[in-house]
Amino acid sequence: MSAIDRRPPVRRYEHGSRVPGWDDAVDLTKPPATVPDPATTPVPEELRRAIEAEMAKYPDARSASIPALHLAQRHHGWCSPEAIQQVACVMRLTPAYLTSVASFYDMFALQPKPRHDVYVCTNISCSLLGADEFYDAMCHAAEGHGDIGVRGFECLGACDIGPMASVNGEYVGPLDLDDARLIVEDIEAGRPVLEHKQLRRRAVADAHGRVEGFDGIAPVGQEDAVAGSPVSGPVNPEETP
Amino acid sequence: MTQPLLFDRIDEPGLNTLPVYERRGGYGALRKALAMPPEAIIEEIKQSAIRGRGGAGFQMGMKASFLPKGEMAKYLVCNADESEPGTFKDRELMQKSPHTLIEGMIITTYATGIHHAFIYIRGEYQLQADILDAAVAEAEAAGYLGENILGSGHSLRLVVHRGAGAYICGEETGLLDSLEGKRGNPRLKPPFPAIEGLYHGPTLVNNVETLGTVPTIINMGGAEYAKIGAPGSTGTKLISVSGDVQRPGNYEIELGTSSREIIYGLCGGPKPGRTVKMWFPGGSSSPVLLEQDLDLAYDFDTLAKAGSMLGSGAIIVVDDSHSAFEVMQKVVKFYAHESCGKCVPCREGTNWTHKFLARIASGEATPMDLDILASVQTQIIGNCLCVLGDAMAMPVGSIVAKFRDELEAEIEAARERANAMPAVETEHLVAIGAH
Amino acid sequence: MPRPEQKIIKLTIDGREVEAVEGSMLVDAAKAADVEIPYFCYEPKLGQPVGACRMCLVEIEGIPKLQTSCSTPVRDGMVVNTQAARVKDAQNSIVEFLLVNHPLDCPVCDKGGECPLQDITFGWGKGRSRVIEPKRHFVKPLALSPLIAIDRERCILCYRCVRFSQEIAEDWQLIFTERGSHTFVGTHDGHPYVAPFSGNIIELCPVGALTSQPYRFRARPWDIEGAGGICTLCPSQCNVEFTVRDDKVLRVLSRENPAVDDGWLCDKGRFAYQSIHVDERITTPLLRDESGELRPVPWDDALRAAGAIAEHRGRAAALVGGQATNEEAFLLGRIVREGLESRDIDSRLSPAVRPGDATVELDLARALAAPALQATVADLEFAHTVLVVGTEPLDDSPILDLRIRKGVRRHGVQLLIATERPSALDPNAAFSVRYAPRRGAAFLADLDGALAGGAASPEAAQLANLLRGGGEEVVILWGEALGAEALPALLSVADRLGLAGRAGAGLLEVPSGANGRGIREAGALPNAGPGYSEVTAGRSAAEIATAAAAGDVTALYLFQVDPVRELPGRGTWERALARAELVVAHAAVLTEGIAAHATVVFPAESHAEKEGTIVHPDGRVQRLRSAIKRPNHVRAGWQVLTDIARAVGVDLHVLTAGMAFRRLVEAVPFYEGLTLEAIGGRGVRWPETDAASALPAARTSPPTPPAPAAPLAAPSNGRLHAGVYRSIWASPEVDVSPSLQFTVAEQLVELSPQDAAALGIEHGAPVQVAQNGTRLSGRAAIRTGVPAGTLFLAAGIARDSANALTDDVVEVAKG
Ligand SMILES: Cc1cc2nc3c(=O)[nH]c(=O)nc-3n(C[C@H](O)[C@H](O)[C@H](O)COP(=O)(O)O)c2cc1C
Numbered sequence A: 001m002s003a004i005d006r007r008p009p010v011r012r013y014e015h016g017s018r019v020p021g022w023d024d025a026v027d028l029t030k031p032p033a034t035v036p037d038p039a040t041t042p043v044p045e046e047l048r049r050a051i052e053a054e055m056a057k058y059p060d061a062r063s064a065s066i067p068a069l070h071l072a073q074r075h076h077g078w079c080s081p082e083a084i085q086q087v088a089c090v091m092r093l094t095p096a097y098l099t100s101v102a103s104f105y106d107m108f109a110l111q112p113k114p115r116h117d118v119y120v121c122t123n124i125s126c127s128l129l130g131a132d133e134f135y136d137a138m139c140h141a142a143e144g145h146g147d148i149g150v151r152g153f154e155c156l157g158a159c160d161i162g163p164m165a166s167v168n169g170e171y172v173g174p175l176d177l178d179d180a181r182l183i184v185e186d187i188e189a190g191r192p193v194l195e196h197k198q199l200r201r202r203a204v205a206d207a208h209g210r211v212e213g214f215d216g217i218a219p220v221g222q223e224d225a226v227a228g229s230p231v232s233g234p235v236n237p238e239e240t241p
Numbered sequence B: 001m002t003q004p005l006l007f008d009r010i011d012e013p014g015l016n017t018l019p020v021y022e023r024r025g026g027y028g029a030l031r032k033a034l035a036m037p038p039e040a041i042i043e044e045i046k047q048s049a050i051r052g053r054g055g056a057g058f059q060m061g062m063k064a065s066f067l068p069k070g071e072m073a074k075y076l077v078c079n080a081d082e083s084e085p086g087t088f089k090d091r092e093l094m095q096k097s098p099h100t101l102i103e104g105m106i107i108t109t110y111a112t113g114i115h116h117a118f119i120y121i122r123g124e125y126q127l128q129a130d131i132l133d134a135a136v137a138e139a140e141a142a143g144y145l146g147e148n149i150l151g152s153g154h155s156l157r158l159v160v161h162r163g164a165g166a167y168i169c170g171e172e173t174g175l176l177d178s179l180e181g182k183r184g185n186p187r188l189k190p191p192f193p194a195i196e197g198l199y200h201g202p203t204l205v206n207n208v209e210t211l212g213t214v215p216t217i218i219n220m221g222g223a224e225y226a227k228i229g230a231p232g233s234t235g236t237k238l239i240s241v242s243g244d245v246q247r248p249g250n251y252e253i254e255l256g257t258s259s260r261e262i263i264y265g266l267c268g269g270p271k272p273g274r275t276v277k278m279w280f281p282g283g284s285s286s287p288v289l290l291e292q293d294l295d296l297a298y299d300f301d302t303l304a305k306a307g308s309m310l311g312s313g314a315i316i317v318v319d320d321s322h323s324a325f326e327v328m329q330k331v332v333k334f335y336a337h338e339s340c341g342k343c344v345p346c347r348e349g350t351n352w353t354h355k356f357l358a359r360i361a362s363g364e365a366t367p368m369d370l371d372i373l374a375s376v377q378t379q380i381i382g383n384c385l386c387v388l389g390d391a392m393a394m395p396v397g398s399i400v401a402k403f404r405d406e407l408e409a410e411i412e413a414a415r416e417r418a419n420a421m422p423a424v425e426t427e428h429l430v431a432i433g434a435h
Numbered sequence C: 001m002p003r004p005e006q007k008i009i010k011l012t013i014d015g016r017e018v019e020a021v022e023g024s025m026l027v028d029a030a031k032a033a034d035v036e037i038p039y040f041c042y043e044p045k046l047g048q049p050v051g052a053c054r055m056c057l058v059e060i061e062g063i064p065k066l067q068t069s070c071s072t073p074v075r076d077g078m079v080v081n082t083q084a085a086r087v088k089d090a091q092n093s094i095v096e097f098l099l100v101n102h103p104l105d106c107p108v109c110d111k112g113g114e115c116p117l118q119d120i121t122f123g124w125g126k127g128r129s130r131v132i133e134p135k136r137h138f139v140k141p142l143a144l145s146p147l148i149a150i151d152r153e154r155c156i157l158c159y160r161c162v163r164f165s166q167e168i169a170e171d172w173q174l175i176f177t178e179r180g181s182h183t184f185v186g187t188h189d190g191h192p193y194v195a196p197f198s199g200n201i202i203e204l205c206p207v208g209a210l211t212s213q214p215y216r217f218r219a220r221p222w223d224i225e226g227a228g229g230i231c232t233l234c235p236s237q238c239n240v241e242f243t244v245r246d247d248k249v250l251r252v253l254s255r256e257n258p259a260v261d262d263g264w265l266c267d268k269g270r271f272a273y274q275s276i277h278v279d280e281r282i283t284t285p286l287l288r289d290e291s292g293e294l295r296p297v298p299w300d301d302a303l304r305a306a307g308a309i310a311e312h313r314g315r316a317a318a319l320v321g322g323q324a325t326n327e328e329a330f331l332l333g334r335i336v337r338e339g340l341e342s343r344d345i346d347s348r349l350s351p352a353v354r355p356g357d358a359t360v361e362l363d364l365a366r367a368l369a370a371p372a373l374q375a376t377v378a379d380l381e382f383a384h385t386v387l388v389v390g391t392e393p394l395d396d397s398p399i400l401d402l403r404i405r406k407g408v409r410r411h412g413v414q415l416l417i418a419t420e421r422p423s424a425l426d427p428n429a430a431f432s433v434r435y436a437p438r439r440g441a442a443f444l445a446d447l448d449g450a451l452a453g454g455a456a457s458p459e460a461a462q463l464a465n466l467l468r469g470g471g472e473e474v475v476i477l478w479g480e481a482l483g484a485e486a487l488p489a490l491l492s493v494a495d496r497l498g499l500a501g502r503a504g505a506g507l508l509e510v511p512s513g514a515n516g517r518g519i520r521e522a523g524a525l526p527n528a529g530p531g532y533s534e535v536t537a538g539r540s541a542a543e544i545a546t547a548a549a550a551g552d553v554t555a556l557y558l559f560q561v562d563p564v565r566e567l568p569g570r571g572t573w574e575r576a577l578a579r580a581e582l583v584v585a586h587a588a589v590l591t592e593g594i595a596a597h598a599t600v601v602f603p604a605e606s607h608a609e610k611e612g613t614i615v616h617p618d619g620r621v622q623r624l625r626s627a628i629k630r631p632n633h634v635r636a637g638w639q640v641l642t643d644i645a646r647a648v649g650v651d652l653h654v655l656t657a658g659m660a661f662r663r664l665v666e667a668v669p670f671y672e673g674l675t676l677e678a679i680g681g682r683g684v685r686w687p688e689t690d691a692a693s694a695l696p697a698a699r700t701s702p703p704t705p706p707a708p709a710a711p712l713a714a715p716s717n718g719r720l721h722a723g724v725y726r727s728i729w730a731s732p733e734v735d736v737s738p739s740l741q742f743t744v745a746e747q748l749v750e751l752s753p754q755d756a757a758a759l760g761i762e763h764g765a766p767v768q769v770a771q772n773g774t775r776l777s778g779r780a781a782i783r784t785g786v787p788a789g790t791l792f793l794a795a796g797i798a799r800d801s802a803n804a805l806t807d808d809v810v811e812v813a814k815g
């Protein structure tokens, strides 16, 4: 038998997308999605002000679209059509423009997502050290916890603590399989996650850099100076008026 | 190593705040620079011969001098996207000494007559972005940023801009589109950003480390700085070492240090009993090198001559417990996931390669298919809009070339496995990442 | 911005020295030199190249990497090789990559046979495939809109469609979502891509990913023919190519003429061809029988009945609709003036003009047509400043909307807008002002005063400043809807800005009718004969209505116009038509007024059937040629008119369409020398010809405009000032086109947020608009930008049209 003959049959076609949308027709009963008219698009005042503040930072206000989407995602829990509509209204863009932008970036969710984000790096350096196993363990540990979303992520820029994960933005590692359970427990208890494994507490590897008494980056006025920053931690949509 | 420049006592408590930074002499370089004519600063940077630390290794002084002179809307953008797998050096610098970067940016804008600067930081670096935001606020309050900086007449507005997760936004023109609020698709070059960049204005794009070195160059003088390192690769370099080494992390080395010294000396080498099977000298985009290459000097030109590159200075070490195929799969999955999709060879080439490996894994490939795999890589290289496609094709091409025997054996083994379990439905398309 | 100068340089392509315009793209220079470089994503109409498909890679001496010829401007001395082995390799590679995911379902693909992907694969591919990986497979085709189907498997992500949406139409509705090989063309949250120009993406798509719903599977490229024509559904007069099979129009494509349309079409022009082949089309003459029913009759009977108009000598009047050709208007004018000894003929038929609006004085009409004052369509793109006054290009002349956007986007044109209703172009404008409904004349007088340095409203003063400081080349795009009253001020403004005789500057009118300009030049005006010759003045349209309602006019000749639907003063027109003893109509479909009142109806030709000439608003004489045979018993308009002429005792000496044209040219001095051959497919602008000087000069210098009227008093609560708009979709052709049913215009009452809130009316809710016992039902459309105290009502629509109203103030209520 030739090599070709021994090969199991190859399916010529296969549905090939990780994303919904490919197979969707439009809903012909909907109106065209043009730039939302402020008169008919209510936007929560706080969100509007925050977006306008971002727009003011740039010579061209359109630059604020990513910061504005971060704000809207935080406010609504995900980049829902309504959230996008609101950003579009404030920024005088079409919702389609923002959908196009949002869908390009990994951190925006165009489908409802769990409140807590656990990104597990599964890229090369971490995977050499067992990231794939940790990812499985993390998924397993989060089973039954609907508010925890576990995602395999590309390199998060912390291979020195591989295998590692970013839990609601907090980098932790190196992780062993038991840590998966602890992460879930910490999240559910509302505690800082794996405090002793947080990247912010880690000394530099280079001997010249080390200094006696290093105890990690102080909380850098996170709570005050940058409290309004778009991506510092999850916010319960209910808590934001 | 003579003298650490960027990492010297970087763990000093509170260095991320202005008082400690100033106590250590911070913003001294800025004061010195503001007393110099702008051209003299460019001249110092040129003399330092510092090459960009972000990947392409282009001389910073040259790039800065391409910017048109005179008053116009020009921009400085610090590339803090740091998404090249294996790279995490900018993170440590920004997080522990943000003012080093800010000071470097102020000096650079003064030298080039720029009044608007941005730090484009990857969205995942939330802590680091918060730290930068706080540092910018401190610097503004202290008069280092804003109007008429320290009475020099120079003014600068600095904005920290957070991305949202896309490797391609590290590519400078993709970054610019993203900063303009668009999808981060790379642009056609020419025009190069120095001529037409952000908002159509001339734009200087530099890496965090490159800009962070500017205060040092001013303090030392360019000529003095150029004495450090190797010819053509001056200065020290922050490197990130990860993978199968005992002491992974960031190190500051003098360019030209032996690679073995780095991997074994600084990082302790692979676990006892393991040997280096291959290593990426400059992030996952660089063609792999082997154990026998460990004595190469770690500098731009030597690595290029050896058929690879220094890239972002990220060394990924793979020991002999891992298969070449597994490494290749990880690399390919990453680039297929991160291809922006704008140009055909990269979009389809990375995607095809990804499916190809899935076919190998499912036992449906033959060793002869490796020729097709290799030729697909050559079809990508040089034909794309930016070099992301090449960034997959080069390491993959190098792995196929250097581990051909092992890969053939792997293919045969996969075929055996598949033939042994004919009833099992094989999954052809592994989802690329979980989105 | 003035047009750039062109410099010719020399370069070498494949060893041959060729010439090219400096800065033009290498791919175009090569094409001009007969060297074909394949490409997909390049389309100069879409603006800057994107360099996405990489199909056009070539070798350029001195540059190590292959370069995309679509984005490389040619330089003097450049040496290019398109045949190098590595270029071939690259081309092979790109084709192979493109087919990695392409389904190759050519046998069942609409594009098959006219598909760039097929052609390029054949010409530049390796001819065999190494891909055995599974391809993407998706449900298809899917609706992208009622007009467009999308087949995502076939898409090669070339960016053309999304660039059109984003950079040409600027509607930003069509997007790429996701990233990498998961990228797909879509819209926001499943909304359809519905926009006035959406159909262009079908033509742009280089594969069969975007197909026309009405055209899908109707024909194969080898059993169709293309026939050049002109769309006469609006004054833009875009050049089109009809796709014809078995004497049926199956599709309309753009026939690019940069001087007219830039290669785009609106969806009305692209899809309303369906009205040619619907059951509603009148294809035989109709005659009202004793029982009052319109019934098909033989031509002789119909002609005899219509010929009876001879008995109404001195008491007959005619209206000429915008779709008439110059020849038809000219022949009808002669019938009225010579045969019927009447002076009552008009063609100024704007739904927005007030009933009772005066006739434009002959001197004014001549002054406005003066060659020195005519701007061209291309001037809109290159002027320093464009002022849009009294027209909404998107509705009134859609293709100009795209041209104005292009000027602003690409050439930095300063756009100024002065209208009563918010404009789709407002976001692109440097300055927009709103004046009260129907107060265009007052506003222009105000502006004129400001330009003269006198007292003026702050808005007019600011506009005057921007006009004065806005560079030499100023183009004023103005709408006929402004009314006759506004014209003295308009001319005076043009005079103060020194527009006459200045290259690249001038006035450009948007007439209400598609061929409004040509019809006037052919003499269908109450006070002007062919070529604006002097005649004893007769009644204007509004005066005809009153006279007929009073019994002073007893016969009406309605050439492709239904005044009940189209014209203001609907009530008067209904009485007029009811009272008239004879109503002769030419119509393609039975609209309300014709159905109720016509005595005789002649089937009208469609724009794909007519032979004749029309005149573009910028003076370009264009030619209609019949692309298909007239259906059934339809006869040519000129032929019917010649028969009627004979019945009223006039011999027109017309036996063919060509003769009709020659009679016209003889009668209009400034058309002298025009021939059908010269007009050809691109048209001839008569103001640029030597004969142009034959247009009689206006005797007076610009007349003094009337003093600005006092501002309108705010009407009290629940009562609002009403303005009128005519949507792009308000047309009988749209009403009967099956695929356009979703967009048939209805009464959308545009309200300001303030008034809506005060009246408790919600967006989309039903409302009633009332006035003196007349009541219209509609739906509320709350629109930021509508000034408080005003509202806008749709006219020209089949039901609840605003032309039923007689007064400017209306009462609105939830309903
Ligand atoms: C796909 C791709 C990803 C890149 N990612 C980064 C990055 O994350 N950080 C960075 O500084 N440079 C990155 N670069 C290099 C930049 O394009 C650019 O060369 C660099 O920012 C210039 O700064 P430098 O001259 O200071 O090195 C990337 C390049 C490519 C092609």
Ligand code: SF4
Binding pocket: C154, C155, C156, C157, C158, C159, C160, C161, C162, C185, C204, C205, C206, C207, C209, C210
């Ligand atoms: S649908 Fe057609 S025009 Fe649009 S990107 Fe795909 S191939 Fe290009």
Ligand code: FES
Binding pocket: C038, C039, C040, C041, C042, C050, C051, C052, C053, C054, C055, C056, C057, C068, C069, C070, C071
């Ligand atoms: S035509 Fe040049 S890249 Fe597509």
